[in-house]
Amino acid sequence: MITLLLLxxxxxxALFVFLAGHKMAAKLALGFxxxxxxxxxxxxxxxxxxxxxxxxxxxxxxxxxxxxxHLAVDGLSLLMILLTNFLTPIIVLSxxxxxxxxxxxxxxxxxxxxxxxxxxxxxxxxLLYYIFWELALIPIYFIALQWGGENRVAITLKFxxxxxxxxxxxxxxxxxxxxxxxxHTFDIRELYQSxxxxxxxxxxxxxxxxxxxxxxxxxxxxxWQADTYRESPTQGTMLLSGIMLKxxxxxxxxWLLPVLPLGVAQWGPLAxxxxxxxxxxxxxxxxxxxxxxxxxAYSSLAHVGLISAGIFAFNIQGLQGSxxxxxxxxxxxxxxxxxxxxxxxxxxxxxxxxxGGIRNKAPQFTTVFMVIVLGSVALPLTNGFIGEFLxxxxxxxxxxxxxxxxxxxIILGAVYMLRMFKKVMLGPTSLPAEGFxxxxxxxxxxxxxxxxxxxxxGVYPKPILQLAEPALQLILNKSIN
Amino acid sequence: xNVLTYTCCLGLFCLVAEILNLRKILVPVIIxxxxxxxxxNVLEWAQTAPIxxxxxxxxxxxxxxxFSIAFSGLSIFTAALIFALSSDFYxxxxxxxxDYLAILLFVLSGTLVLFSFWNLVMLFLGIEIVSISxxxxxxxxxxxxxxxxxGFKYFLMGSFASGVLLxxxxxxxxASGSFELDKIAAYVSAGAVSPMFLIGTxxxxxxxxxxxxxxxxxxWSPDVYEGSPSLVTATMATLVKVAFFAAFYRLMVNGLIGVxxxxxxxxxxxAAATMIIGNLIALTQDNFKRLLAYSGISHAGxxxxxxxxxxxxxxxxxxxxxxxxxxxxxxxxxVAIPVFSAMKYESISAFNGLGKKNPLMAAMLTMSMLSLAGxxxxxxxxxxxxxxxxxxxxxxxxxxxxxxVASIIGVYYYFKVILAMYTKDADDVVVKPTPLYLxxxxxxxxxxxxxxIYPGVFTQLI
Numbered sequence: 001m002i003t004l005l006l007l008x009x010x011x012x013x014a015l016f017v018f019l020a021g022h023k024m025a026a027k028l029a030l031g032f033x034x035x036x037x038x039x040x041x042x043x044x045x046x047x048x049x050x051x052x053x054x055x056x057x058x059x060x061x062x063x064x065x066x067x068x069x070h071l072a073v074d075g076l077s078l079l080m081i082l083l084t085n086f087l088t089p090i091i092v093l094s095x096x097x098x099x100x101x102x103x104x105x106x107x108x109x110x111x112x113x114x115x116x117x118x119x120x121x122x123x124x125x126x127l128l129y130y131i132f133w134e135l136a137l138i139p140i141y142f143i144a145l146q147w148g149g150e151n152r153v154a155i156t157l158k159f160x161x162x163x164x165x166x167x168x169x170x171x172x173x174x175x176x177x178x179x180x181x182x183x184h185t186f187d188i189r190e191l192y193q194s195x196x197x198x199x200x201x202x203x204x205x206x207x208x209x210x211x212x213x214x215x216x217x218x219x220x221x222x223x224w225q226a227d228t229y230r231e232s233p234t235q236g237t238m239l240l241s242g243i244m245l246k247x248x249x250x251x252x253x254x255w256l257l258p259v260l261p262l263g264v265a266q267w268g269p270l271a272x273x274x275x276x277x278x279x280x281x282x283x284x285x286x287x288x289x290x291x292x293x294x295x296x297a298y299s300s301l302a303h304v305g306l307i308s309a310g311i312f313a314f315n316i317q318g319l320q321g322s323x324x325x326x327x328x329x330x331x332x333x334x335x336x337x338x339x340x341x342x343x344x345x346x347x348x349x350x351x352x353x354x355x356g357g358i359r360n361k362a363p364q365f366t367t368v369f370m371v372i373v374l375g376s377v378a379l380p381l382t383n384g385f386i387g388e389f390l391x392x393x394x395x396x397x398x399x400x401x402x403x404x405x406x407x408x409x410i411i412l413g414a415v416y417m418l419r420m421f422k423k424v425m426l427g428p429t430s431l432p433a434e435g436f437x438x439x440x441x442x443x444x445x446x447x448x449x450x451x452x453x454x455x456x457x458g459v460y461p462k463p464i465l466q467l468a469e470p471a472l473q474l475i476l477n478k479s480i481n
Numbered sequence: 482x483n484v485l486t487y488t489c490c491l492g493l494f495c496l497v498a499e500i501l502n503l504r505k506i507l508v509p510v511i512i513x514x515x516x517x518x519x520x521x522n523v524l525e526w527a528q529t530a531p532i533x534x535x536x537x538x539x540x541x542x543x544x545x546x547x548f549s550i551a552f553s554g555l556s557i558f559t560a561a562l563i564f565a566l567s568s569d570f571y572x573x574x575x576x577x578x579x580d581y582l583a584i585l586l587f588v589l590s591g592t593l594v595l596f597s598f599w600n601l602v603m604l605f606l607g608i609e610i611v612s613i614s615x616x617x618x619x620x621x622x623x624x625x626x627x628x629x630x631x632g633f634k635y636f637l638m639g640s641f642a643s644g645v646l647l648x649x650x651x652x653x654x655x656a657s658g659s660f661e662l663d664k665i666a667a668y669v670s671a672g673a674v675s676p677m678f679l680i681g682t683x684x685x686x687x688x689x690x691x692x693x694x695x696x697x698x699x700x701w702s703p704d705v706y707e708g709s710p711s712l713v714t715a716t717m718a719t720l721v722k723v724a725f726f727a728a729f730y731r732l733m734v735n736g737l738i739g740v741x742x743x744x745x746x747x748x749x750x751x752a753a754a755t756m757i758i759g760n761l762i763a764l765t766q767d768n769f770k771r772l773l774a775y776s777g778i779s780h781a782g783x784x785x786x787x788x789x790x791x792x793x794x795x796x797x798x799x800x801x802x803x804x805x806x807x808x809x810x811x812x813x814x815x816v817a818i819p820v821f822s823a824m825k826y827e828s829i830s831a832f833n834g835l836g837k838k839n840p841l842m843a844a845m846l847t848m849s850m851l852s853l854a855g856x857x858x859x860x861x862x863x864x865x866x867x868x869x870x871x872x873x874x875x876x877x878x879x880x881x882x883x884x885x886v887a888s889i890i891g892v893y894y895y896f897k898v899i900l901a902m903y904t905k906d907a908d909d910v911v912v913k914p915t916p917l918y919l920x921x922x923x924x925x926x927x928x929x930x931x932x933x934i935y936p937g938v939f940t941q942l943i
Contacts, residue, residue: 062936064797065870127866131857138856146903153904157896164856165889172885175870176878 002043003055003071006081007118009036010088014111022103026096029107033089036114040085047078061128065178066185070125075471079323079464080121080250083330084243088114090449091238094338096442098345106147106235113139113239120247126174126186129255134167136247140232140239147233159228166214166221173207176200177259191259192478198262205263208256209271215248216304218271219278229297234341237293241300242334246326249304252311253319253475261479268312272398275309276405278302283412287419292340292350295420296333299376302409303329309406310391316469316476318394323468324461325387328375331457332384335372335450339365342443343424347432352420357429361436366425368439368447373421375454377414383457482532482545484522484553485593491518492586499579507579508568511586515561522553541661542600549597551800551942552727555807556596559720560589562811562921563712569915570712570818581621588614588716592724596731601650601660604728608646608692611721612639618716619709631708638691638701646688652681662736669739682740685732686747692725695785696755699778703766706774711821714770715814718777723803726784730799734791741791748789749880755782756887763894767828769817772894773810776853779891780806783868783884790871798867801939805852805860805932812849812925816842819914829898834907842914843902845922850895852929855888860932 013032017025046054055073060066073081092110100106116139119132137160144156178186181194196204214221229237257264264271279302286298307325310318342365343358344350359366371382378384388410396403439447457464491514498507529546532539563585571578591610598604616639620632654660656678657668668678691698706714737744759779766772784806787799817827820842824831836843852861865888872881914922932939 065867131862134857134862138851142903145900153900157893157900160896161889161892164892168885168889171866172869172881175866175873175881178870179874 002039002046003057003073003122006036006039006043007071007115007122009039010111010115010118014108014115017111018104018108020104025103025107026092026100029111030089030092030096032111033085033092033114037085037089040082043073044078044082047073047075055122061125065127066187067127068125068185068187069128070187071122072124073122074474075467075469076250076253076323076475077121077471079327079467080246081118083246083327084114084117084121087238087242087330087334090334090338090446091235091242093442093446094238094334094341095235097440100147102146106143109139109143110235110239113143113244117243117247121250124188126177126188126191126255128186130167130171130174133170133247133251134164136244137163137167140236140244143236143239144228144232148236149231151227152231155224155227155231159224162221162224163214166211169207170211173204173211176204176207188255188259196260196262198266201260201263202266203263205256205260205267208251208260209267212248212251212256213274215251216245216308217248217301218274218305218308219281219301220274222278222282222301225301226294226297229300229337230291230293234337237337238334241297241337242330245300245304246330249307249311249322249326252308253322253472257311257314258475258478264312264314264479268314272309272312272395272402275305275312276395276402278305279309279406279409280412283409283416286416287412289416290352292343292352292420292424293337295352295416296336296340299336299413299417300329300333302413303333303376306388306391306395306406306409309402310394313394313398314476314479315394315397316472317390317397319472319476320465320468321387321390321392321394323472324457324464325384325391327464328383328387328454328457331450331453332372332376335368335447335454336376338443338446338450339369339372342439346436349432352423355424355430355432356427358425358433358436360429361433362438364438364444365447368451369425370421371451371454372447373417375458377417378410381455381458383454383461385458386461482534482539482543482597484518484525484557485590485597487514487518487521488557488586488590488593491515492583492590495579495583495586504578507582508564511564511582512561515557515564519554519557519561522550522557526550540599542603543594543597544599545597547942548727548731548796549593552596552723552803553593555800555804556589556592556720556724559723559807559811560585562925563716563720565917565921566715566811566815566818567712569917570710577621581618584614584618585716588618588720592720595724595728598728598731599662599735601653601662601665601736604732605643605647605650607728608725609643611724612643612692615639615713615717615721618713619705621713622710625708627708628710629708631705634701634708635705642688642691642698645684645691649681649684649686649688652677652684654681656681662732665736666739669737674740679740679743682737682744683747686744689725689729689732690751693722693729693781693784694774694778695751695781696758696778697751699755699759699781702778703771703774706777707768707770707827711770711814711818711827714773715811715818718773718814719807719810722777722781723807726781726788726799726803730788730791730796733788734796738791745789748785749877752782752785752789753880753883755779755785756884757782757890760887760890760894764890766894767830769821769827769829769831769898772829772898773813776891776894777810779887780853782887783865786868786872786877786880786884789877789880790868790875793871793874795868795871795875797939797942798864798871800942801860801867801932801936802864804939805864805929808925808929808932809849809852809859809861812922812929813846813853815918815922815925816846816849816914819918820912823910823912829901830905832898832901833905834902835912836903837907838910839912839914841919842912842922845926846902847899848926848929849922850898852933854892854895856892858930858933860929860936863933863936 116136594607622628763775
C-alpha cells in the first residue's frame with residue numbers, strides 16, 4: 001500500500017496542480033512535494049522496521065506477453081527514492097520568485113517527472129521498468145522545449161532522439177531476454193536466475209549498455225549533454241543532472257550487472273576504460289570552458305564517469321561508493337546549478353571570465369556557494385569525499401593504473417572548480433556584479449538545506465552505507481555466481 | 482454474415498433517405514445503426530454458425546470466425562468514428578451527403594467481406610467493392626482539380642493492381658484446381674507445387690502489397706492521400722488499410738502458409754524497404770497529409786512483420802497494432818480537419834502555434850503523434866512491442882533491428898508536428914472544432930491511453 005502511495009501521489013499531485021491554475025501552481029507543487037517527502041520518511045521507518053517485504057507489490061498486468069505490475073523496494077531503491085523526493089521540493093523551491101509563464105503546466109510536468117523517476121526506481125519487471133524509463137523522457141523534453149533557451153528546439157530534439165534511440169535498443173534487448181529465459185517473463189527474479197549463453201550475453205550487453213551510457217552519459221555518448229543542460233530552464237537542468245542521469249547508473253547496478261554478468265565480464269574492461277577516459281577528457285574540457293553552465297555540465301560528466309567506473313569495477317567498495325556518490329552528486333549538482341541560476345538571474349551573464357567580485361555584494365551567497373563547491377571537489381568532511389574515496393578504492397582494487405588516471409579527477413576538479421569560484425566570486429567587483437543582491441528567503445532555504453546535507457553526509461555517511469550494503473551485496477553475489 | 486447484410490441495408494437506407502429528404506437525421510441514424518450492428522457482431526462471437534442462405538451452405542465462400550469478428554468489430558467502430566466526423570465535413574455540400582455516406586457504408590461492407598472470405602473470388606469481390614467505392618470518394622470534390630487527379634490516379638493504378646490480382650488468382654486456380662483456401666492449402670501441403678502456382682502466389686502478393694502501399698508499390702499513396710478530401714484520406718489510411726492487411730493475413734495464414742518459405746524472403750525485403758524508405762521520405766514532407774501517407778507506408782512495413790510472423794499466431798498482434806494505428810490516425814485527422822478548414826491550407830505550418838491557440842487540440846494531436854511514434858504508455862508503444870516480439874519469436878532478429886532503427890527515424894517527423902504547435906508563433910486565425918470533432922479526438926486519445934495501460938482485452942482475443 002505504502003509503495004503505491006509513494007508512487008502515485010506525485011501523479012495525482014501533478015493533475016491537481018495542473019487543474020488548480022497558474023497562481024497557486026508553485027505553492028501547491030511545493031506543498032505536494034513536501035508531503036511526498038514526508039511519505040518517503042514514513043517509508044524509511046517502515047523499511048527499517050519491516051524490511052523490503054512491506055513494499056512488495058505484484059499484480060499480473062498483461063497475460064501475453066507475461067508482464068506484471070511488480071514493484072519492490074530494497075536499500076538501493078529506497079536511497080534513490082529518497083534522493084528523488086528530497087530534491088524535488090528543492091527544485092520546486094528554486095523556481096519561487098522567478099517569472100515562469102504557464103506555471104501550472106511547468107510544475108505539473110516536474111511532478112510528472114518525479115512520478116516517472118520513482119517508477120523507474122521501483123519497477124522490478126522489465127517492461128514496466130522500460131515504460132517508466134520512457135515516460136521520464138516526455139516531461140523533461142517538454143520542460144526543456146517550452147521553457148528553454150534560444151536554441152532549444154534543435155537541441156532538445158537531438159536529446160530526445162538520442163536517448164530514445166538508446167531506449168529502443170534496450171527494448172529490443174528486453175524482448176530478446178524474454179524469449180531467452182525459459183520462463184518467458186520479464187520478472188527480475190527470473191532474469192537474475194536465467195542463464196543466457198555467453199555468446200548472447202556478449203551482444204545483449206551492448207543493447208543495454210548503450211541505453212544506459214547515453215543516459216548517464218559515458219563518453220563518447222555524451223554529445224547531447226552540455227547543450228541540453230545549457231538550454232534547459234534551471235529546474236530542467238536540475239532534474240536532468242540531479243536525478244535523471246542516476247536512472248542510468250542505478251540501472252547499471254540493478255539490471256546490467258546481475259542480468260548479464262558474463263557480458264559484463266567480457267566487456268567490462270572496455271566499459272571501465274571508456275569511463276576513465278571520460279573522466280580525464282571531461283575534466284580537461286571543463287578547464288577550458290568559459291560558460292558557467294557548460295563548465296558545470298562537464299564537471300558533472302567527469303563525476304558520473306567516476307561513478308560508472310566504480311560500478312564496472314565490480315566490487316563492494318566500488319558499488320558502495322557509486323551509491324554514496326550518486327546521492328552526493330545529485331545534491332551538489334542541484335546546488336551548483338541553482339547557484340549558477342542565481343548568478344545568471346542577477347547579472348544576466350554566465351561568462352566565467354566576465355564576472356567577479358560577487359563576494360563584496362553577497363557574503364551569504366558566497367558562503368553557501370563555497371561549501372557546495374568544496375563538496376563537489378571532494379574535500380574531506382564533505383559528502384563528495386566519501387563517495388570519491390570509495391570509488392577510487394574500488395577502481396584501485398580492480399586495476400592500479402586505472403585508479404591513477406581516475407584519481408586525476410580530484411586534482412583537475414579542484415583546478416577548474418576553484419578557479420571558477422575565484423573568477424566569479426572573488427576579486428574586484430565587476431560591472432555585471434554591481435547591484436548583486438544577496439539571497440532571498442527561498443534561495444536561502446533551498447541552499448541552506450543543501451549545505452547542511454553536504455556537511456552532514458560528509459561527516460556521518462554511515463546510514464547510507466548501511467542501507468545500501470545488503471542490497472548491493474546481494475546483487476554482487478548474483479553476478480559473481 | 483448478418484452483419485454484412487445489415488450494413489448493406491443501412492447503405493441502401495441512405496440512398497432512400499435522400500429521396501425522403503431525411504438528410505438531417507442521417508448521421509445519427511447511421512451511427513445508431515452501426516452501434517446495433519456492432520452489437521450483433523459481438524453476439525456472433527459465442528457461436529460462429531456456418532452461413533446458410535436459402536438452404537445452401539455458404540461456408541465454401543465465406544466463413545465467420547473469431548478472426549473475422551474481431552476485425553469486423555474494429556472496422557465498424559472505425560467507420561462510426563469517420564461518420565461522426567462526416568456530417569460537419571460535408572456541410573458545404575449537403576446535396577451529396579447521403580451519397581457519400583452510402584458509399585462509405587459500402588466501403589465498410591467491402592471490408593467485412595475481406596475479413597471473412599474463404600474463396601478467392603470473394604477476396605476479389607471484397608477488394609473491388611472497397612476500391613471502386615474509394616475511387617469515387619477520392620474524386621468526390623468535383624471542382625477541385627487535385628481531387629480529380631487523386632481519383633483518376635487511384636483508379637488507373639488500382640485497376641491495374643486488380644488485374645494482377647485476378648491473374649494471380651487464375652494461375653493459382655489453374656495449378657490447384659480450387660478457389661477455396663483450405664483446398665489450396667491442402668494442395669500445397671501435398672508437395673509437388675507447380676511453378677505456375679508460385680507465379681500466381683507472387684502476383685497475388687504483389688497486388689496486395691500494392692493495395693497496402695508497401696514499397697516498391699507505394700507511389701500512388703502520397704499523391705492520392707494529398708489530393709483526396711481529408712476525410713476520405715482518413716478512411717483510406719485507417720479503415721481500408723487495416724482491412725487489406727487483415728485480408729492479406731487471412732490469405733497467407735489459411736491458404737498460402739505452405740509456401741511461406743518462398744514468399745517469406747520477398748516479404749522480408751519488402752518489409753525492410755517499406756519501413757526504411759517510408760520513414761526516410763517522410764522526413765522531407767511539409768504537407769501533413771503526405772506526411773501521414775508516408776507514415777502509413779512505414780506502418781505498413783511494421784504490419785508486414787506481423788504477416789511474416791504467421792507461424793505463431795500473430796493475428797492478435799496485427800489486431801492490436803491495427804487498433805492502435807487507427808485510433809492515433811483518426812485522432813490526428815480529427816484535429817487536422819478543423820485546423821485545415823480554418824487555415825485554408827494543409828501543410829505542417831498550419832499547426833503553428835496551436836499550443837497557444839487551442840491547447841486542448843494541441844494536446845490531443847501530441848498524444849496521437851506520440852502514439853504513432855510508439856512512445857509509452859500509449860497504445861502505439863505496445864502495438865510495436867507485440868509486433869517486434871512476434872517477429873523475434875519467429876527468428877526475424879535482423880529485421881527487427883531494422884524496424885527499431887526505422888522507428889527511431891520516425892520519431893523525428895512526428896515531432897516536427899509537435900514542434901510546430903509548441904515552438905512556432907501563432908497567427909490570429911481562430912480554430913474552433915465542432916463538438917463532434919472534440920468528442921472524436923478525445924475518445925481516440927482516451928482509448929489509446931486505456932489500451933496502452935490495459936491491453937488485456939486484446940492480447941489473447943484471436
